[in-house]
Amino acid sequence: MSPPKKGYRKCSRCDRNRAERFYTPRGRICLDCRRARQRKSARDARVHRTYGLSVDDYAQIFKFQDGRCAICRETRRTNLAVDHCHKTNAVRGLLCARCNSTLLARGARDRVDVLRRAADYLEKYPAWEALGEPRYTPETGRNDG
Structure with a gap:
């Protein structure tokens, strides 16, 4: 696959080429993937805290x-x-x-x-x-x- 065009980066998690605005300055994971990971982490913590699982x-x-x-x-x-x-x-x-x-x-x-x-x-x-x-x-x- 060709390298991403100027102003874009490749997400190391989903492999999509996304605009720079979807990343933190030194980030390698796009905003969507980062939010999904945070949601899963928060849910896992809530399930553990609430149900002990x-x-x-x-x-x-x-x-x-x-x-x-x-x-x-x-x-x-x-x-x-x-x-x-x-x-x-x-x-x-x-x-x-x-x-x-x-x-x-x-x-x-x-x-x-x-x-x-x-x-x-x-x-x-x-x-x-x-x-x-x-x-x-x-x-x-x-x-x-």
Whole structure:
């Protein structure tokens, strides 16, 4: 490939030729790649702080569920949400946003098989199977009711 034209640089992460304005003065990674890395890092830190799951723990549960929501079995373009029990703080598994927030309202859409899997999910947590042990969210001092 030819070198980038004047006023452009090649990003060392995405290999795209981008205008100089997308870089810090000595930067080698474009602004889009840098922001994506910061978003991922911030999310990983939040998941660890909130649920006590390391990046490896999340990846292990994700792989155990074949990259799919534990209830509807669909894949998503965005990250799956970490679901936990609000009474015991037990991490149950990974769910898509629809199943995590609106399962009974819209998510099941009159699909009996989905509701059966939801019941199975609440009785047998995939996160515990994937990690081989129960995992609980750290106590944060908040009052959950």
